[in-house]
Amino acid sequence: MDHLLSAADLSRADAVRILDTAAELAATQGREIKKLPTLRGRTVVNLFFEDSTRTRISFETAAKRLSADVINFAAKGSSVSKGESLKDTALTLQAMGADAVVIRHHASGAPHLLASSGWLRAAVVNAGDGTHQHPTQALLDAFTLRRHLVGPQPLGQDLAGLRVAIVGDVLHSRVARSNVDLLHTLGARVTLVSPPTLLPVGVETWPCEVSYHLDEVLAQGLDAVMMLRVQRERMSSAGGGFFPSPLEYSRRYGLDARRLAALPSHAVVLHPGPMNRGLEISATAADSPRSVIVEQVANGVAVRMAVLYLLLAGGRREDVS
Amino acid sequence: MTEYLLRGVRPLGGDPVDVRIADGVIVAMGPGLSDDGAHVVDAPDHVLLPGLVDLHTHLREPGREDAETVASGTRAAALGGFTAVHAMANTNPVADTAGVVEQVFHLGRRAGWVDVFPVGAVSVGLEGERLAELGAMADSEARVRVFSDDGRCVADPVLMRRALEYVKAFDGVIAQHAQEPRLTEHAQMHEGVVSAQIGLAGWPAVAEEAIIARDVLLAEHVGSRLHVCHLSTAGSVEIVRWAKGRGIDVTAEVTPHHLLLTDELARGYDARFKVNPPLRTAADVEAVRAGLADGTIDIVATDHAPHPVEDKDCEWAAAAFGMTGLETALSVVQHAMVDTGLLDWAGVARVLSTAPARIGRVAERHGRPIAVGEPANLVLVDPAARRTVDPHAQATASPNTPYFDRELPGRVVATFLRGRPTVLDGAPVDQEGARA
Amino acid sequence: MSDRHTPAGAREVLGADDISRALTRIAHEILEHNKGADGLVVLGIPTRGLPLAQRLAQRLAAVEPGFDPGTQLGTLDITMHRDDLHRAPVRPIGATHVPDDGIDDRTVVLVDDVLYSGRTIRAALDALSDVGRPRAVRLAVLVDRGHRELPIRADHVGKNLPTASSERVQVMLTETDGRDAVLISGEEA
Numbered sequence: 019m020d021h022l023l024s025a026a027d028l029s030r031a032d033a034v035r036i037l038d039t040a041a042e043l044a045a046t047q048g049r050e051i052k053k054l055p056t057l058r059g060r061t062v063v064n065l066f067f068e069d070s071t072r073t074r075i076s077f078e079t080a081a082k083r084l085s086a087d088v089i090n091f092a093a094k095g096s097s098v099s100k101g102e103s104l105k106d107t108a109l110t111l112q113a114m115g116a117d118a119v120v121i122r123h124h125a126s127g128a129p130h131l132l133a134s135s136g137w138l139r140a141a142v143v144n145a146g147d148g149t150h151q152h153p154t155q156a157l158l159d160a161f162t163l164r165r166h167l168v169g170p171q172p173l174g175q176d177l178a179g180l181r182v183a184i185v186g187d188v189l190h191s192r193v194a195r196s197n198v199d200l201l202h203t204l205g206a207r208v209t210l211v212s213p214p215t216l217l218p219v220g221v222e223t224w225p226c227e228v229s230y231h232l233d234e235v236l237a238q239g240l241d242a243v244m245m246l247r248v249q250r251e252r253m254s255s256a257g258g259g260f261f262p263s264p265l266e267y268s269r270r271y272g273l274d275a276r277r278l279a280a281l282p283s284h285a286v287v288l289h290p291g292p293m294n295r296g297l298e299i300s301a302t303a304a305d306s307p308r309s310v311i312v313e314q315v316a317n318g319v320a321v322r323m324a325v326l327y328l329l330l331a332g333g334r335r336e337d338v339s
Numbered sequence: 340m341t342e343y344l345l346r347g348v349r350p351l352g353g354d355p356v357d358v359r360i361a362d363g364v365i366v367a368m369g370p371g372l373s374d375d376g377a378h379v380v381d382a383p384d385h386v387l388l389p390g391l392v393d394l395h396t397h398l399r400e401p402g403r404e405d406a407e408t409v410a411s412g413t414r415a416a417a418l419g420g421f422t423a424v425h426a427m428a429n430t431n432p433v434a435d436t437a438g439v440v441e442q443v444f445h446l447g448r449r450a451g452w453v454d455v456f457p458v459g460a461v462s463v464g465l466e467g468e469r470l471a472e473l474g475a476m477a478d479s480e481a482r483v484r485v486f487s488d489d490g491r492c493v494a495d496p497v498l499m500r501r502a503l504e505y506v507k508a509f510d511g512v513i514a515q516h517a518q519e520p521r522l523t524e525h526a527q528m529h530e531g532v533v534s535a536q537i538g539l540a541g542w543p544a545v546a547e548e549a550i551i552a553r554d555v556l557l558a559e560h561v562g563s564r565l566h567v568c569h570l571s572t573a574g575s576v577e578i579v580r581w582a583k584g585r586g587i588d589v590t591a592e593v594t595p596h597h598l599l600l601t602d603e604l605a606r607g608y609d610a611r612f613k614v615n616p617p618l619r620t621a622a623d624v625e626a627v628r629a630g631l632a633d634g635t636i637d638i639v640a641t642d643h644a645p646h647p648v649e650d651k652d653c654e655w656a657a658a659a660f661g662m663t664g665l666e667t668a669l670s671v672v673q674h675a676m677v678d679t680g681l682l683d684w685a686g687v688a689r690v691l692s693t694a695p696a697r698i699g700r701v702a703e704r705h706g707r708p709i710a711v712g713e714p715a716n717l718v719l720v721d722p723a724a725r726r727t728v729d730p731h732a733q734a735t736a737s738p739n740t741p742y743f744d745r746e747l748p749g750r751v752v753a754t755f756l757r758g759r760p761t762v763l764d765g766a767p768v769d770q771e772g773a774r775a
Numbered sequence: 776m777s778d779r780h781t782p783a784g785a786r787e788v789l790g791a792d793d794i795s796r797a798l799t800r801i802a803h804e805i806l807e808h809n810k811g812a813d814g815l816v817v818l819g820i821p822t823r824g825l826p827l828a829q830r831l832a833q834r835l836a837a838v839e840p841g842f843d844p845g846t847q848l849g850t851l852d853i854t855m856h857r858d859d860l861h862r863a864p865v866r867p868i869g870a871t872h873v874p875d876d877g878i879d880d881r882t883v884v885l886v887d888d889v890l891y892s893g894r895t896i897r898a899a900l901d902a903l904s905d906v907g908r909p910r911a912v913r914l915a916v917l918v919d920r921g922h923r924e925l926p927i928r929a930d931h932v933g934k935n936l937p938t939a940s941s942e943r944v945q946v947m948l949t950e951t952d953g954r955d956a957v958l959i960s961g962e963e964a
Binding site: 026103104105123124125126127128130131134135147148149150151192195218219220221223224 | 530531532533534535536537538539540541543607608649652653654655656657
């Protein structure tokens with residue numbers, strides 16, 4: 019594995035290997051001494067063009083727990099203000115000796131460009147690109163599901179047969195895309211639940227079911243429900259007018275107390291965060307014992323440690339004799 | 340002026356014959372012509388076509404000389420086999436006055452590579468709010484007959500109606516860039532399976548088709564000519580076919596890249612494939628090829644859109660829309676239409692020369708038959724040659740060709756503008772000073 | 776039967792019976808030195824240190840009833856502490872399982888198949904220090920083939936095997952390879 023750009027690039031074997039590695043690393047994170055020397059001398063750069071304190075801190079923690087040096091490059095430049103070009107930023111990072119670049123960018127395909135342009139030799143980790151992919155999020159979601167739903171010794175196991183619903187704004191969600199890809203690869207059965215305006219043209223070709231009716235999907239029996247964040251701005255005409263009002267959205271698609279109770283007793287509730295309490299997920303659901311939302315965050319560090327380990331610990335192909 | 344003898348050439352792909360050019364016209368055609376005093380071009384099996392006419396080119400001057408100038412763009416055009424190009428109005432300043440169109444016209448004359456016919460903007464500043472002085476542009480030295488806000492759509496139905504009506508007074512035509520702006524806000528590529536998977540905002544086919552449908556009905560209602568720029572979808576072909584069947588005076592163009600390339604190329608996020616209208620699906624490519632073959636689509640126009648390196652060497656969303664095309668158009672048309680049996684060389688002459696000349700109202704000089712007495716605006720092509728496109732070895736000042744590293748058939752060996760060679764042996768012939 | 780599985784050019788220096796006797800002796804040595812089973816934690820280093828540790832644990836329990844493999848046997852993966860990770864493509868991380876009572880103030884016996892440069896054991900000591908602070912650490916290996924690069928020695932050795940660095944020592948165990956044997960292949964440099 020040279021880069022992690024998309025969950026769609028991972029085979030079943032790749033994904034299980036990452037999850038198993040994360041499981042071993044998670045165990046080390048339960049000790050008093052959480053730090054491992056494995057990536058000593060390596061430099062990991064966090065290149066975040068979009069604000070995201072949570073994800074950046076998660077990657078920073080993961081790198082530091084493996085004793086890597088971390089540089090946080092807060093890149094200026096949004097889709098509005100251009101700032102330094104991606105190419106010039108990449109050339110600077112190469113000059114600084116980055117071994118890995120963790121990039122979050124508002125333009126889909128930016129990590130792909132970094133990995134294929136020849137501007138830098140570092141391993142590229144996609145921490146979220148536009149509406150395209152967020153592979154480490156899908157990996158930590160899968161890790162969380164495996165822990166809760168597969169059994170006490172899940173090493174080597176995938177998610178075969180698990181029924182998962184992903185609910186919310188699929189059109190704009192890179193988390194949804196990554197999860198559909200990865201859950202399918204791991205053998206789970208995914209149903210997307212969304213109003214028609216928030217589903218992309220072409221979704222019928224994706225490896226999952228699609229439904230406009232949350233209650234119907236809940237009635238079929240689920241092992242996990244993943245709620246996606248819905249942006250209030252998208253309801254206004256300036257934001258695209260995708261939905262009439264927040265109230266109508268939460269009535270039809272929100273995980274309220276009634277719907278929470280309709281879940282089987284073993285089922286878990288996930289959310290990639292940050293949550294809009296009261297919009298896509300009620301406080302009751304978010305705080306219930308069924309919710310693994312806080313654990314997702316902790317699992318994120320172990321999963322990101324695993325990804326950095328697998329990308330950086332071995333010799334690069336051209337260096338290995 | 341030097342006389343030229345083209346030996347053994349095949350006009351419109353027909354039987355071989357010799358052609359003699361003198362004093363700007365074809366003076367003799369027949370077998371075994373004598374070559375006394377003439378510069379001989381031995382070209383057995385080469386195809387002779389009327390000089391190509393591009394109804395849709397962006398020369399970028401005035402304003403974006405970092406991407407292209409009239410001189411570099413027209414030189415590229417000559418190498419592509421063109422003897423005339425219509426230069427679109429989205430320059431800086433916009434070509435919405437007699438002053439700017441005359442400036443572009445004179446720049447073309449001075450460079451001397453092809454005849455430059457400036458296109459006038461429909462609306463002031465391309466803002467889409469009020470008509471530009473179309474009459475003044477028509478009466479200027481540039482004698483503008485084609486008007487377009489290309490780059491932008493004339494979206495306001497009332498403005499489009501007024502424009503269609505107004506140009507009837509001087510046999511002008513409105514060339515519409517069909518793109519409903521609200522349906523395509525922030526759009527990056529064709530809306531379909533690929534865009535959904537790779538996370539790029541979609542440009543739905545309906546945004547093109549809905550405007551064309553509206554405009555053909557408007558043209559019918561006011562009794563006016565309409566030209567559809569860069570038609571790209573199967574649905575658009577259907578609408579134009581229907582409109583022509585009703586007797587509506589509509590013409591349509593397709594670009595070479597829409598005859599060959601699909602949205603699958605976006606998967607690698609290489610912004611050299613980012614263009615407006617976007618590359619569509621394989622089914623759309625098939626439909627526009629069929630439409631060009633059966634005459635529903637009248638012409639091929641390059642929509643040559645040069646951009647400097649930094650506007651393409653970046654993430655897709657930050658990149659400019661557009662591809663160059665003057666030097667590859669004929670090869671791509673040969674590859675997509677002739678080599679597939681959909682069009683013969685006479686058809687190529689029709690879609691790349693005769694029909695665009697007619698639509699642009701320059702048919703007294705361009706797109707003429709190849710016959711004795713006709714102006715010698717000609718292009719000589721070796722259809723058997725093959726070449727690999729090198730973006731840095733082209734005459735256009737910008738390297739954003741989508742055919743980089745691709746092998747294409749055909750090579751322009753010579754181009755004549757009124758009997759004077761602009762290209763010989765596949766290389767440009769230096770033009771010194773203005774030519775009448 | 777052993778000849779059928781012996782690769783060409785390799786000779787067997789320890790057979791199944793030799794290995795069994797060596798492990799039995801090592802088990803007795805451990806108990807003798809520790810004066811019983813109290814406070815012992817046996818940790819096998821993957822891959823082959825693991826089944827060896829399990830066999831030792833069986834023998835310890837057979838001789839000394841106070842030894843409980845359920846709470847005194849575990850595994851210690853050392854991949855994350857190796858000093859040569861960049862010399863090979865990335866290695867999978869093996870399992871680490873330390874008994875619930877931990878290793879603080881107890882005597883850890885590390886178990887591995889071959890002691891060679893000593894770097895694996897150096898990594899194991901580092902890994903151990905992340906887990907706790909044992910009172911003592913001892914090392915039991917099936918084979919010591921010499922050529923130490925660090926000041927590390929084994930407390931219990933199944934067999935001392937002087938080798939040339941160009942030779943290859945291969946330990947095969949039933950649990951991992953289908954048979955018990957220690958093989959040496961001599962290779963020209």
